[in-house]
Amino acid sequence: MNLIDVNKAFDTDEKCLAFLEQMRWPDGVRCVTCGANRISKITRKTASKNVRSNLYQCLEPSCKVQFTSTSGTIFNDSHLSLTKWFTAVALVINAKKGMSAMELGRNLGIIPLDNRIKKGRKTAWYLAHRIREAMAESEADRAIPLKGTVEADETYVGGRYDPRRKRERYQKPGVMGMIERGGKVRTMRIPTASRAVLLGNVLKHTTPDTTVYTDESIAYKKVGLSRTHGKVSHIKLEWVRGDVHTNTIENFWSLFKRGVVGSFHQLSIKHLQRYMNEFEYRFNNRQNAELFTLTLARMCGVKPMPYKQLISQ
Template structure:
């Protein structure tokens, strides 16, 4: 029997102890190479793109040599890590801890392992989630894809006395949300997520129209939200009241495996998600599902590159001073 990838040497090519033993200049070189990969870490002006920049003596700053620019910048200027407080080695350790977790990393655990405040750990983890969620904007799916929705949260606490209790299956919590997802069936396929108040046809139509090729074959269950997709793509339905699979390949089992990861993360790692940020949590777990055949070194490098390519967060900058992000739930 073949060895599972997660048990192979390639899956653990960057142990956490290697990151923790890294010096601050060594971590700084990781940031430079991730920010400016085309010049192998040599600074490039973020304003005009000039590659001829010189280093200033103070605070690891650079200055553009172009006479009409002369902009000063650092390796994190204009990125999601702008105005950072942690050292480069600490930020890289947060990324490595998050990358090594198969179902996400809780901020409380990162705070204890790294010796920082819980607010600091939470803030940096949320920045990574926002950067990973941004990859959905350019995502295009092809081949065979599956679409489905998963209801999450909205727990209703039962009454103490038995005679006062109601059948909770008939009660809808106002806090309950739906994670709608579209996923390719390929081994290296992509997973697109979106959080909505309900499993509705408008969201399903918009996801398929904007992010799925017209030649792709879509598989869905018998929910009414997917009735109109036949006008966009070839569509095959699965009646789950009769069977989970009708013949070879006629199922939504691939996307259900992703939902299983979300449920495990929700109940076992975080115990609950903040519904305000459920969209980012789902997008992060979708990225983990898509990169499950990549070693932890590749995870760390990709997370760092996406974070440094993402602009300064307008959702999290000044968060503890009262700047809260807008509602991340899709409403059409």
């Protein structure tokens, strides 16, 4: 669904709630605490912004909890309307180069167009990170090796040091990426670009029948012992030799860096993994027509992430 379709289909919070409810409980509403299906519906007449209209009450005498279709999910305890959440999801999944919190906030009307007023930035930033949280590939999926022809490469993330901004210098974090030709990308933080780390990741994420293409870095030297290995020598200004190149992963890095570097600084390093998740997710689902629904479904499965928890990580 594109932005216009989303705004048309979900123009009220009631419609958003009904959609989430159908997705969470396709076979009928169940209690979020005890799982019972004896539920009564309380429809509230108050049109207050911060009150979810469809409230449920568990009829199990030992439980009796009240809940809504956003209880226990990442949407919970948000002052934002669900229509804004849905619009935000549509914006983020369609932003190929990523979308800064500022841009997201302005698009949603949370941040005034005149951004000299520091209003709404925190809300937009918090919202963006909660959407990203749902985009992480599961451990089980990450354990499946990449197939066919795989390009591997590493890079460093972070802007140029600018003394005028008086920020502390910091070690740019390293990221390694592997990409299946015509398939999915997988990225990982690396402590150093040592042979043990890079070779270790190649072996972990591929199988002996995989063909691996890298640059001439010495760290990849031993890949050829157990995999078909092709190298291009960037030092000798060789970028492509027939089928052997690392252009696919380098194109991914350039997208990723354009999206992240602009708003990136030392304070963001601890959140880097979430940005990586976002770019991986969008890339890996680039041909998925149901991406909007998939993303909302995943968000329903993500536990609430309080702001304090996010900033203390």
